[in-house]
Structures are given as structure tokens and as C-alpha cells.
Amino acid sequence: MTDSLRCYRCRESSPRSAGARCACGEALWFDVDADDFDPGGHADRSGIGRYLDLLPVDDLRGLASAAGGTPLIRTDRLDDFAGCRTWVKDEGEHPTGSFKDRGSAVGVADALARGCSAVGTVSHGNMAMSVAAHAAAVDLDCAVLVPADIPSERLAIIDQYGPEILRIDGDYGRLYEESLRVGNDLGIEFLNSDVPLRVAGQKTTTLELVDAFRPSAPDAVVMPISSGGHASGAWKALRDLRDCGALPSTPKLCFVQAAACDPVATAFRNGSETVSPATGGETIAYSIANADPPSGTRALAAARATDGAVVSVDDDEIRDAKARLARDAGLCVETASATTLAGTRRLVAEGVLAPDDRVALVATGSGFKESTVTGGERATAVPLADLDATLAARFGYWGDES
Ligand SMILES: *Cc1c(COP(=O)(O)O)cnc(C)c1O
Numbered sequence: 001m002t003d004s005l006r007c008y009r010c011r012e013s014s015p016r017s018a019g020a021r022c023a024c025g026e027a028l029w030f031d032v033d034a035d036d037f038d039p040g041g042h043a044d045r046s047g048i049g050r051y052l053d054l055l056p057v058d059d060l061r062g063l064a065s066a067a068g069g070t071p072l073i074r075t076d077r078l079d080d081f082a083g084c085r086t087w088v089k090d091e092g093e094h095p096t097g098s099f100k101d102r103g104s105a106v107g108v109a110d111a112l113a114r115g116c117s118a119v120g121t122v123s124h125g126n127m128a129m130s131v132a133a134h135a136a137a138v139d140l141d142c143a144v145l146v147p148a149d150i151p152s153e154r155l156a157i158i159d160q161y162g163p164e165i166l167r168i169d170g171d172y173g174r175l176y177e178e179s180l181r182v183g184n185d186l187g188i189e190f191l192n193s194d195v196p197l198r199v200a201g202q203k204t205t206t207l208e209l210v211d212a213f214r215p216s217a218p219d220a221v222v223m224p225i226s227s228g229g230h231a232s233g234a235w236k237a238l239r240d241l242r243d244c245g246a247l248p249s250t251p252k253l254c255f256v257q258a259a260a261c262d263p264v265a266t267a268f269r270n271g272s273e274t275v276s277p278a279t280g281g282e283t284i285a286y287s288i289a290n291a292d293p294p295s296g297t298r299a300l301a302a303a304r305a306t307d308g309a310v311v312s313v314d315d316d317e318i319r320d321a322k323a324r325l326a327r328d329a330g331l332c333v334e335t336a337s338a339t340t341l342a343g344t345r346r347l348v349a350e351g352v353l354a355p356d357d358r359v360a361l362v363a364t365g366s367g368f369k370e371s372t373v374t375g376g377e378r379a380t381a382v383p384l385a386d387l388d389a390t391l392a393a394r395f396g397y398w399g400d401e402s
């Protein structure tokens with residue numbers, strides 16, 4: 001375990017008190033001491049606890065021990081559509097239904113260990129639910145800052161964990177940095193989307209993926225991105241494993257955005273070094289509509305450094321992919337997560353991925369929380385008296401043979 005932060009870009013080290021950003025403006029992440037890492041050393045622990053040597057906390061108990069350890073499913077029925085060999089990492093299996101529990105578990109454990117009076121976050125979705133749940137489980141106060149126009153069904157899910165919810169009227173984009181500043185003054189640990197603690201926890205998605213494919217590694221990992229926090233974690237995981245001599249080969253990191261709001265994909269296409277804010281439009285993949293991603297430039301660097309790519313897909317492609325995941329793999333994923341399948345199809349078409357590549361799609365969140373699911377028109381009304389006749393007409397397989 002180490003307590004110092006480093007900038008991926010200028011390699012400067014900073015003390016924890018420096019906050020989330022390097023003097024150069026880029027996001028910081030935790031250093032790890034690769035010599036401390038014992039692969040398989042914590043096999044007795046559950047979930048992300050197996051990677052404790054690579055995390056900035058010493059202990060993960062209670063709900064935190066339920067983060068990570070999500071299933072990896074070989075989804076051969078999706079291969080034709082995707083154009084390559086596919087596996088889905090089902091992050092929807094988490095206590096609050098998304099990978100955000102990985103980062104919240106580490107962030108809340110750290111806040112507890114350091115004696116912070118409260119934790120907080122700026123989110124109107126999965127991260128808010130996750131931070132509120134993890135805070136509730138250890139009896140820490142929790143402040144959730146949401147936009148004034150948050151949909152009521154998401155507000156209700158957040159509210160059940162009992163946090164203090166503040167509907168902020170004003171420029172929601174500015175809240176990210178403002179909350180970190182106020183939190184620092186008041187002793188509230190704000191676990192926003194790309195802060196070093198969250199990125200440390202969220203690198204475990206990729207640590208688990210690489211472990212699941214041993215003795216080789218997947219050829220590519222495909223994930224949706226918004227702030228770039230999860231993507232940064234994926235890159236950090238590969239770097240940590242490489243530094244420990246435990247990375248069999250480097251998977252391509254491929255990131256997917258919704259076409260209506262795709263600043264990172266735009267920068268990738270244009271060959272830019274940095275990500276500029278987009279004029280964000282509406283998309284059904286609301287969890288990843290971030291016009292000014294705080295770790296966008298780091299995610300861009302991650303894709304380039306691993307020979308990966310950043311692509312965008314439109315809402316029709318996302319809808320189609322979501323339906324395929326349900327009908328051909330039995331998986332109900334969030335619209336944001338369905339971008340991985342649509343994106344993989346595109347990456348194969350563009351030649352970034354090859355047909356015999358083994359590709360891990362990270363289904364970042366469960367679709368069971370979404371009220372935007374449509375369908376059901378095909379259901380037929382049947383009077384009980386007609387049940388036999390109706391089933392016989394549709395499923396009378398034995399009858400066929402007589
Ligand atoms: C938060 C979230 C993302 C994006 O993660 P970032 O770390 O912000 O890039 C993708 N999918 C789902 C379901 C999420 O909740």
C-alpha cells in the first residue's frame with residue numbers, strides 16, 4: 001500500500017494533500033509498490049480484496065467485501081453480431097448494480113480509516129446510489145449533489161439509502177471541482193468520478209479480467225466511457241501488472257461513447273493530444289453523456305498507448321445491441337453498457353479488432369433499474385379456458401409427430 005500520487009503525463013509525484021489534480025492540470029492516480037504484490041496472495045479474500053496489495057487501503061469489510069468478483073460470461077451467441085469472440089463481464093451483479101461499487105468500496109474504506117466525518121459525490125445516477133449505499137453500510141454521513149432536473153425514479157433509488165440529497169440549481173458542470181474544494185475544507189471525502197481513490201478501486205475490473213484469461217490475456221477490453229475514470233483504472237491495472245511482471249500481453253483498451261456526446265472519440269479521430277469539451281446532445285445512454293470529461297485526455301492516452309481506439313455509436317445501434325444482449329445472451333444491461341457490443345461491431349468493421357480476437361465487453365451496469373425499457377407489445381391475452389389450446393397451437397411439439 002502506498003500513499004503518494006503520481007501524474008501519468010509528467011510523472012511528477014504529489015502528496016495526498018495535493019488533491020485530485022497535478023500542477024499540469026491532469027488527473028493523478030495512486031502509486032503502487034510493485035514489490036509488495038503477491039499474485040494470488042489473497043485468494044482467501046472475496047472480490048476486490050484479492051488485490052489489496054495494489055490498493056491504497058488495508059481493509060475492506062462488510063458491503064465493501066461484496067465489490068468485485070463479478071462473473072465473466074462466454075457469450076458465443078453474440079460472436080456473429082460482434083464479428084469476433086466475445087465475453088461479457090457482468091458488472092450489473094454488484095450490490096447497487098454497477099461497477100461504481102468498486103470505487104465506492106475503496107473510497108469509503110479510506111474515509112473511514114482517516115476519520116472523515118462524511119463522504120459525498122456529484123452524480124445523478126449509479127455513482128450516487130453506490131456512494132450512498134457504501135456510506136450507509138458503515139454509518140458515515142453522505143452528501144449527494146444532484147442536478148435540479150433529476151428523474152424521480154433515480155432520486156427514489158438514491159434516497160432509500162438515507163443520504164443527504166441536495167438538488168443543486170446552477171452550473172452542474174462546475175460542481176465537480178467546487179465539491180472537491182468545499183469537501184477539503186469541511187472534511188467531507190468527495191468520491192467523484194475520477195478521483196484517485198475511485199480510480200484505484202475501479203482498476204480491479206481489469207485486474208479481474210486479466211486473471212480470468214490467464215495464462216494469456218484478452219486481446220481487447222471494450223468499455224463505455226463518460227468521465228474516463230473507469231478507463232483510467234483499466235490502464236492503471238495493466239501498468240501495475242506489467243510493473244509486477246504479471247501481465248502476459250497488453251490487451252487493446254477500446255472505449256465507446258454515444259455519438260450525440262463523444263468528446264473523447266472526436267479527439268481520437270482528429271488525432272488530438274487533448275480532449276476538448278463537446279456541445280453535448282441527448283442520448284438514451286444517459287450514464288455516459290459527459291460533454292467535458294475530467295479524465296478524457298487520460299482515457300485518450302490509454303487507448304493510444306495500448307494500440308486501442310475510441311469510437312462512438314448512435315442511439316439506434318445502442319438499442320439494437322441492447323436487444324441482442326438480452327435475446328442472444330440473456331443479459332439485461334443498461335443502455336450505456338450496450339454501447340460495448342455496438343462499439344465492438346464497429347471496431348471489427350474498422351479493422352481495429354480481428355475476427356479471431358478474444359474480446360472482453362464490460363457491461364458496466366444493470367438494466368433492471370431503467371424505467372426507459374420498452375416492449376411487451378408481443379404479449380398475448382389468453383382466457384384461462386383457452387390455455388391448453390393456445391399452448392398446443394404454439395408449442396405442441398409432441399403433437400407434431402403423431
Ligand atoms: C459511470 C458509468 C459509466 C462511465 O464510467 P466513467 O468512469 O465515468 O467513464 C459507464 N457505464 C455505467 C453504467 C456507469 O454507471
Ligand SMILES: [Zn+2]
Pocket residue numbers: 007008009010011012022023024025026
Ligand atoms: Zn502532471
